[in-house]
Amino acid sequence: MNQWQRVHPASPFVHGWLAIVGLLWVYWQNTDELSWADRFSGSRLTWTVAIGSAALLLVLIFYALSWYFTRYKISETHVYVNSGMIFRSQKQARIDKVQGIDIAQPLVARLLGLAELRFDVADGSASVMRLSFLRKAHAHQLRTEILALAQGEVAAPSEDVEQPPAAEPVPLMAKVPAGRLLASLLLRVPTIIGLLGALSVGIVSITGNGAFVAGLLPILLGFGGWFYKELNNSWNFSASATDTGLRISHGLADTKQQSLPAGRVQSIQVSSPAFWRLLGWYRVEVNALGVGDEEFSNLLVLPVGDFNAVTQVMGILLPDLSAENQREVLLTAITTGTTHGFINSPVRAKTLSPGAWKHQAFLATQNCVITRFGWLSRSAAFVPHNRIQGMGWQQGPWERRHDLAGVRLYSAGGTIIGYLHQLDASVASEFFAVQAKRQVER
């Protein structure tokens, strides 16, 4: 504490292991036609060893310099991270502005037992400050210390780094077993299309049409990539409640722990892809500010879960729906029906959305708007009034012919939109006028 420290010596390797792989690849490319005996005999051996060790030395020097110039310091008030030898970068974060610290472990870091700290700082800067890499136990310990400092306590100086991170007594809200996750992924439409595609490619390649197979292969790889991304993101998923919100940890190759303060949640979407509806499974995503890697992606807070898991997670993220029998309202919101005051599209909408019109509905409560949309795959969005950044009323030519109109509610931090689809035009107008007043109330 309070003095400059260096990160783990293996950090540059974790950042730059691709360079070594690249070197090996270049070597392989250039000696493709040689046999192993040729490679390691005579003058060629000398050259290979000489150039190889020179390249390795260069990389190692680079790593060493990079490591030497990366330092961090934690004072009572700030966290400093300096890095770079030619382009020096000095970053700092005020500890009292630190709102959360995520611990991330990319694959290579995980193999070496290292972890990265990602500071979520509420000072308006867009970029996330990263401190990488530390030993995992050390990272956990630092996280606890800094969070304690952020809450105005003075951290007890603890010398013993080897000590495993103190298990935080947090109630577990939801956990996704591997079997259910795999089942849920297999029931997703992209997986089914991908599998059917693979099957047809298999059949065609047996009958011998190479060109066709070659054309389909990239598409199949795309589906495979999607599947892996989902799996990697949702594997071993667990969400627990903390004082301020949710703490989620997940990952197959790259593991991640993120804290999501409930105050950062802008809107919530509970969706049920087509085949999940048969099993009563849902997935929950949120628009959140300053959490997650990308600005334009939603944060997954429950990859798959039944209604009970949804109520638990919702109870943390949006504890008050301002409805009397909250549980039933939630159930109506994410399934179907117009009980509890939900208003759906009129029968006129049947010609425009033959499947979905019955299920499109909305409910405005004291503190949020709940909208439901979709036909086979159904979603419900929950947007609190005070999180709405802007609201759009729209009407296309066919909607105008049927005297229908829609309203969209935009919030920050992701792609979730509160979508009131094909309402009776006068209902939409009335909602639009009333909602405009509601969302500026303080």
Place this chain on the structure above:
Amino acid sequence: MKTPMESLPNNFTAVDPDYFKVKLVNWSIQSSCYLLVALLPLILRLFGLPAPWWLVIVPPVLVIGIALLVLRILRRQVRALGYQERTEDLVVRSGVLWRKQLVIPYGRMQYVEVTSGPVERRYGLCKLTLNTAAGAATAVIPGLRAETGEELRERLVAAGEANQL
């Protein structure tokens, strides 16, 4: 009040009618670009390369047809543009076939931008863009007189500071 649109013309401020000229210039540039692409088969044929007759005729006819349709509603598009400064929010409406209204509370504004391209500048016009934290909730009011745009920006910024949510 039946739909918001019908009650509008009275209390919305329309954009400058000169904006039609800007739209017209943009329309002619765009249409000629598309037409040039659509005429490619004809040019190929003139150079002696094989191009089927239907490919020579159909695309230019389509492009010209669509361009004329767009031209027909261009004036209405300009007339449909309008904004309204209310006590706590700004309303922007647009569109003829796909009608839209966007409400942005002043307290949600992040920054206001006034820009003007070469064509707009020629007619003394500018475009005002109002950004919030949500990318989709961005209000754009084109076709304002340069001084109107400046004044509106000043008022919006002041209102934004007064209405911090």
